[in-house]
Amino acid sequence: MQWKHMCKPHAFTVHYVQRMKKHRWRCKAVTFWCSDELLCCHWLQALTDLLEQQTWRPKHVLVYINPYGGKKKGKQIYEKKVAPLFSLASISTEVLVTEYANHARDNLYEVNLEKYDGIVCVGGDGMFSEVLHGLIGRVQKDSDVDQNNPKVPLSPCNMRIGIIPAGSTDCVCFATVGISDPVTSALHIILGDCQPLDVSTIYHKKAFLKYSVSLLGYGFYGDVLKGSEKNRWLGPARYDFSGFKTFLSHHYYEGTVSFQPAKWAVGSPRDKICCRSGCYICRQSSKQLEEQQRAEARGLENNEQEDWTTIKGKFMAINAASMSCACPRSPRGLSPAAHLADGTADLILVRKCSRLNFLRHLIRHTTSNSDQFDFPFVDVYRIRSFQFTPKHFEEEDAESTDLGNIGKKNFAQICTDHPSCGCNQLNSVWNCDGETLEQTAIEMRVHCQLIKLFARGIEESQKEEDKNPSRV
Numbered sequence: 394m395q396w397k398h399m400c401k402p403h404a405f406t407v408h409y410v411q412r413m414k415k416h417r418w419r420c421k422a423v424t425f426w427c428s429d430e431l432l433c434c435h436w437l438q439a440l441t442d443l444l445e446q447q448t449w450r451p452k453h454v455l456v457y458i459n460p461y462g463g464k465k466k467g468k469q470i471y472e473k474k475v476a477p478l479f480s481l482a483s484i485s486t487e488v489l490v491t492e493y494a495n496h497a498r499d500n501l502y503e504v505n506l507e508k509y510d511g512i513v514c515v516g517g518d519g520m521f522s523e524v525l526h527g528l529i530g531r532v533q534k535d536s537d538v539d540q541n542n543p544k545v546p547l548s549p550c551n552m553r554i555g556i557i558p559a560g561s562t563d564c565v566c567f568a569t570v571g572i573s574d575p576v577t578s579a580l581h582i583i584l585g586d587c588q589p590l591d592v593s594t595i596y597h598k599k600a601f602l603k604y605s606v607s608l609l610g611y612g613f614y615g616d617v618l619k620g621s622e623k624n625r626w627l628g629p630a631r632y633d634f635s636g637f638k639t640f641l642s643h644h645y646y647e648g649t650v651s652f653q654p655a656k657w658a659v660g661s662p663r664d665k666i667c668c669r670s671g672c673y674i675c676r677q678s679s680k681q682l683e684e685q686q687r688a689e690a691r692g693l694e695n696n697e698q699e700d701w702t703t704i705k706g707k708f709m710a711i712n713a714a715s716m717s718c719a720c721p722r723s724p725r726g727l728s729p730a731a732h733l734a735d736g737t738a739d740l741i742l743v744r745k746c747s748r749l750n751f752l753r754h755l756i757r758h759t760t761s762n763s764d765q766f767d768f769p770f771v772d773v774y775r776i777r778s779f780q781f782t783p784k785h786f787e788e789e790d791a792e793s794t795d796l797g798n799i800g801k802k803n804f805a806q807i808c809t810d811h812p813s814c815g816c817n818q819l820n821s822v823w824n825c826d827g828e829t830l831e832q833t834a835i836e837m838r839v840h841c842q843l844i845k846l847f848a849r850g851i852e853e854s855q856k857e858e859d860k861n862p863s864r865v
């Protein structure tokens with residue numbers, strides 16, 4: 394809410410948020426008129442005092458704009474739709490339009506963060522990932538935590554990040570707000586909303602590689618991403634084109650997946666309880682996790698060695714979703730019941746299957762009532778960490794360093810296992826929030842609520858509330 398002083402007669406305008414359909418918010422205005430100047434001033438003062446009590450609202454923010462994300466409209470979106478709302482809400486800004494990839498990340502290591510109440514990132518998931526790496530890295534540096542040491546607990550980041558969607562998938566925005574809409578996101582920032590978010594760390598042979606908040610995917614989603622990079626000029630359509638080609642190529646990959654189930658977690662991936670504003674599952678699970686960690690620290694529970702489950706196989710896709718990964722392409726997401734802030738991820742294993750069956754599984758991601766896990770070749774687990782070793786990596790590590798022999802052995806394996814399509818693709822790549830990883834043998838671990846966003850989670854719709862009256 395904001396007020397504007399008008400001259401004669403005495404009047405002021407209150408700007409407020411109105412909820413529209415499908416989680417969209419709009420800014421509306423109502424003007425109050427009054428013949429009594431003193432009464433008008435009292436009202437103004439009362440409203441100003443109320444606004445000042447809302448100390449969680451940001452006053453000064455640092456804005457990073459990627460001018461090349463999505464349809465290359467980031468700058469325009471910010472200037473036309475967001476900046477006017479920020480100025481109406483008396484939010485002052487410092488704006489950096491990035492000049493190269495990783496400009497925002499590097500800048501976050503240098504700026505004086507104390508000056509700001511939040512960071513705003515205008516772009517897609519890739520741009521958000523840059524800001525995420527910059528902010529988490531900076532906070533660890535300032536608190537003397539070595540982010541390369543997997544054994545050291547990471548320091549949580551209290552500075553909130555706001556996402557103005559201007560990318561191709563905008564999954565983090567969609568899954569935390571319910572819609573990819575710049576005005577709605579700007580209004581969540583102005584109101585000072587706060588949504589904690591789990592962050593996963595990814596390591597290769599105990600060396601830190603990346604952070605991830607949405608999808609860490611090998612096989613299908615890795616190949617879609619890799620194929621799409623060559624066609625960046627197509628903009629958001631590059632994913633549809635590459636998705637179609639990847640689907641036709643129908644590759645599977647061999648390897649070993651080991652994971653630690655999140656045994657303290659309150660929900661399960663197929664319980665159909667979706668994460669919503671003020672989520673009960675997130676609150677309960679994070680509380681239970683804290684207790685579990687205290688017990689582990691006291692040595693009451695053996696945390697590292699116990700409880701690993703190992704599965705060897707041929708996989709079409711291995712997906713770890715730290716949140717639902719809902720986006721306009723898949724409005725319920727890869728794992729509709731995954732939670733934003735419960736300290737877990739859902740590990741989805743899609744084993745080798747026919748093209749038709751894989752298509753049936755994929756199509757269920759796009760429809761509202763069907764269960765994409767209800768297939769004999771799909772398994773899903775709620776986990777705290779997992780590791781993956783591709784088959785050829787195991788052989789490489791275990792048997793020999795003679796590259797010539799390994800090449801021959803693996804080629805022979807592919808030709809006998811997979812004679813009909815003539816493919817010679819040994820490994821896929823990992824898709825980590827829309828960026829490829831160089832290493833294929835990786836380990837991932839979820840960190841509960843490491844960062845905070847200017848969002849409030851998806852608000853329950855009336856239909857959902859009628860179905861679950863007792864929740865939250």
Ligand SMILES: Nc1ncnc2c1ncn2[C@@H]1O[C@H](COP(=O)(O)OP(=O)(O)OP(=O)(O)O)[C@@H](O)[C@H]1O
Nearest residue numbers: 462463491492493516517518519520560561562563
């Ligand atoms: N000035 C710049 N020039 C080139 N690349 C940039 C620049 N600024 C940021 N980037 C990089 O562009 C990449 C893609 O950006 P972004 O995520 O905004 O759009 P997108 O890939 O179209 O959307 P999505 O990630 O949602 O699919 C990011 O990895 C980011 O590091």
Ligand SMILES: CCCCCCCCCCCCC/C=C/[C@@H](O)[C@H](CO)NC(=O)CCCCC
Nearest residue numbers: 518562564607608632636718723755758826827
């Ligand atoms: C033949 C019918 C096919 C129908 C398939 C529909 C399935 C859609 C599921 C979409 C899941 C998106 C998960 C989000 C991943 C983001 O971190 C990442 C970065 O923006 N986006 C992609 O990798 C882009 C991934 C794009 C996948 C198509």
Ligand SMILES: [Ca+2]
Nearest residue numbers: 591715732737
């Ligand atoms: Ca989670």
